[in-house]
Amino acid sequence: MHDMMRRYGPGLTLLICLLVAFWLLMLVIVPNITLFEQSFRPYLPVVEVGGPKDFYSFDNYMKVFDGNVEKSLFGMSFEIPVHVYTFFLTILYSMLVTLVCFAMAYPLAYYMAKIVNPTTLPTLLLMLFIPLWVSEVLRAFAWWIILAFKGPLNALLQGIGLIEDPIRWTNMGYTGVVIGLIYTYVLFMLFPIYNAIQSLDTNQIEAAEDLGAPWWKTHWRIVLPHAKPGIASGSVMVFMLSAGSLLVPSILGSTTSQWFTQTIDQWFKDALDWNTASAYAFILLFLCTVFVSLALWVFKVKLSDIAK
């Protein structure tokens, strides 16, 4: 700080500090505190705000436990509150998306870092970037076209004789949502892993091969451990983006798929109950943070490694 004063003088230093303060206070901290505070207040007509009915309670949070539905899993049937169920499935399917993204991205990341001819790499990178520049809503829409009942995917599968009758892709629970999320976020897994593998000394791989390690063992013992920070940051990004996505579940969801963000959206836009929406948003933020911190702790990665 002292150093900054000497270089840029008091005026510029003050300006820089004010800009950062504006960002962190007015755009991040105070809004989140407001969200937290409002989530404990009841939803009231404007005239009653601040009146006798306006007191703090956990009522908004308790709404998560309202309305049981009966579900069965592995032959066991049980009752579960519908919003808890939604949240549970959101986390579960976000994990599935993260896993599939990793499985798809890792081989290509390795290919880009160690196998491909370095002179064609920039061209390959550029081609990978193209879908990233096309807006998320259009990418989801593209899959909406592909998965349509009379769409190209069914036509193709029927054409080559894999299926006889068209499949209702967007009416099979979370199928459409998962397909859409994977397509939308797989590149957020690819680039961090690519960066991590790139810094691995190729000699190490060759040494392992010379010493007779089979290819899977080279990956398991050398490449994967080295790529761990990249895998962790890619996974955190994909998981958080998937769990927080509203677009893809809304466009590609079926009648039986509900994403937790859609529940929040309904409280906010349809019920106009901002307070309960705040409570639900806070639950999403809190539990996702806990989940990610746990995952980072298990894999022994720090948050500051993620942004590399």
Added chain:
Amino acid sequence: MHKLRLNLSHLYALLFLVYLIAPLVVMSGAAFNDNKLPSIVPWKGWTGRWFVDLWHDERMLLAFANTLWVAAAVAVISVVVGTAAAILINSISGRVRTVLYGMMIATILIPGVVIGISTMIMWTKLGGVLFGVDKPFPFIPGLHLSVLGQVSYIAAMVMLLVLARLQSFDAGLEEAALDLGASHGQVMRRILLPHLYPAIGAGAAVAFFQSIENFNVTQFTRGGADTLTVYVFSKVRSGITPTINALAFLLICFTLLLAAAYEINRRRLARIEATRQAEARRAEEMAEVTGLA
């Protein structure tokens, strides 16, 4: 590496590219199909009428203009705030740095839904406290709140880019300028910022595209105004015609043009660099031959 595995890996990369690009091709193709529903099967013949419809869709054009304004505002504010944050982080150390840096990074991970709702609630509540029910401009829902909400995490991306560039900055240059009698403003304007320009430019581009992409924050803060993403979204949910495909096709073409321009420029630079190196090598050889070295 084993020949078969090498071929398999090339094949995999190719399949991955097809997987990424085929949906975009399908979407573009549907823009030319003379079918009321956006699809490429069944193909009912070529038509350009969806482009004509697009041109007459005034709500869409307005949404497009809104998107550009929001993106420009987000880019400008994010660059200013993000650069300031990078300079601050770079010149402090210890625990304060860790906390501030952690907080800035964390904004990238906050779900957009949370950012949208919290921004909306804070500004409208603040207006309510200050002015009562009739709130003036900045405290009502609208695209300006979308801008603020988007800046809250996009600024962090700019910060990371500028911070990376700052690592290669030689602080001695600033010292020299100060010793030679430069003012603080001159040090900033003539020494530090020119070094940061590439990162600032990249940051502005990233911010612009991130803003165009944004849906979650905008959806909760926009009030009644549309941006392109929100408009397309509402169209997909409520009856849709291939005008969206026409728009998507145009956007993809624009992206491809940018990408091609970038690629051509990169190859040109690479060629210049290669010739330069070859010349240097020749000159060295000449020097050796003539016994000058």
